[in-house]
Amino acid sequence: MQKKRERLEIINDILDIIRSNNNSIKPTPLLRFSNMSTQRFNDYYNELIEKEFIREDHDKNGRKFITLTDKGFQFLQKYQSILGFVEEFDL
Amino acid sequence: MPPVHPIWIFGSEVVYFIAVAILCLGIYLRTKDIYALSRLKTIFHFRNIFLYFFLAYAFRFVYLFILLSSDLGFRSLMIFQIFGMLVVSYFSTMAILSVLMTVLVKRISTERKHVNILLHISSIVLLAVVFVTGSLYVLAIFHIAILAFAAITMILKRKGSHFSNQNRITYILLFIFWIINLFEFGRGNVQFITQLGVHAISVAIFLSIYLRLRKRLKNAEKKGKTRNNK
Numbered sequence: 566m567q568k569k570r571e572r573l574e575i576i577n578d579i580l581d582i583i584r585s586n587n588n589s590i591k592p593t594p595l596l597r598f599s600n601m602s603t604q605r606f607n608d609y610y611n612e613l614i615e616k617e618f619i620r621e622d623h624d625k626n627g628r629k630f631i632t633l634t635d636k637g638f639q640f641l642q643k644y645q646s647i648l649g650f651v652e653e654f655d656l
Numbered sequence: 657m658p659p660v661h662p663i664w665i666f667g668s669e670v671v672y673f674i675a676v677a678i679l680c681l682g683i684y685l686r687t688k689d690i691y692a693l694s695r696l697k698t699i700f701h702f703r704n705i706f707l708y709f710f711l712a713y714a715f716r717f718v719y720l721f722i723l724l725s726s727d728l729g730f731r732s733l734m735i736f737q738i739f740g741m742l743v744v745s746y747f748s749t750m751a752i753l754s755v756l757m758t759v760l761v762k763r764i765s766t767e768r769k770h771v772n773i774l775l776h777i778s779s780i781v782l783l784a785v786v787f788v789t790g791s792l793y794v795l796a797i798f799h800i801a802i803l804a805f806a807a808i809t810m811i812l813k814r815k816g817s818h819f820s821n822q823n824r825i826t827y828i829l830l831f832i833f834w835i836i837n838l839f840e841f842g843r844g845n846v847q848f849i850t851q852l853g854v855h856a857i858s859v860a861i862f863l864s865i866y867l868r869l870r871k872r873l874k875n876a877e878k879k880g881k882t883r884n885n886k
Contacts, residue, residue: 646872651694
């Protein structure tokens with residue numbers, strides 16, 4: 566239970582950091598703000614890309630920025646529902 | 657007691673099926689977004705319980721409809737009866753195994769890749785056993801064995817268990833009332849009034865799950881809105 570909640574919370578935190586930075590943040594500050602080891606961050610980062618919650622954009626100078634996709638915004642909106650449901654039925 | 661006219665039995669079955677179908681599909685559809693976003697295996701199995709129970713109850717209804725239509729003087733085809741029995745056996749085993757997976761999946765550190773295929777294969781094997789024996793009682797015995805296994809697992813792992821008593825009871829009741837429903841197939845063994853009681857309790861179990869889900873989601877939505885507006 567704790568593990569699953571922790572995992573959902575971390576995903577929510579990462580997405581929330583991106584949103585609160587006007588939906589555009591570089592990978593290094595995102596790693597710093599998320600308070601995780603590089604290895605752990607990379608695991609979550611790859612999962613979020615794979616799930617299409619975030620995407621990588623490049624500006625004209627080729628710098629990488631991370632932004633939320635519609636699915637990422639949806640997750641933030643529904644986060645409380647997911648958490649409530651998981652808790653209610655011990656999933 | 658005087659025998660009940662088949663039309664009354666049919667009417668009660670219609671009401672029962674509609675109630676179960678609305679509740680099962682309601683639970684399945686209301687959790688669609690939650691699963692799509694979280695992709696949690698436990699939610700996947702939880703939703704499958706209600707999808708497969710809906711299908712099992714639907715074909716149970718078709719099966720009983722064929723039986724009752726012969727009581728009302730219509731000719732029924734034996735082949736449809738056998739088909740109905742096999743489909744009910746397949747979907748109900750899938751539902752029961754989904755309950756088991758909901759209970760067990762968190763205890764398995766890495767879920768096997770093809771666990772879902774394994775569930776389908778197990779259900780097909782059981783379907784073959786029902787086909788060969790031609791008896792749903794055999795199916796009920798297998799389901800009781802799965803129930804016993806799930807119950808023992810829950811009891812053995814009670815220490816530090818993530819399952820609240822409420823959820824344990826709900827899952828066990830779902831099992832028990834399905835098995836009673838299976839025995840109802842041998843109509844004539846059960847009195848009409850007893851049948852109505854079983855139907856009412858079965859619907860109450862599904863309704864309690866649906867209401868808990870609805871309440872939780874409503875509260876969560878409110879909480880989410882307040883949080884997002886901050």
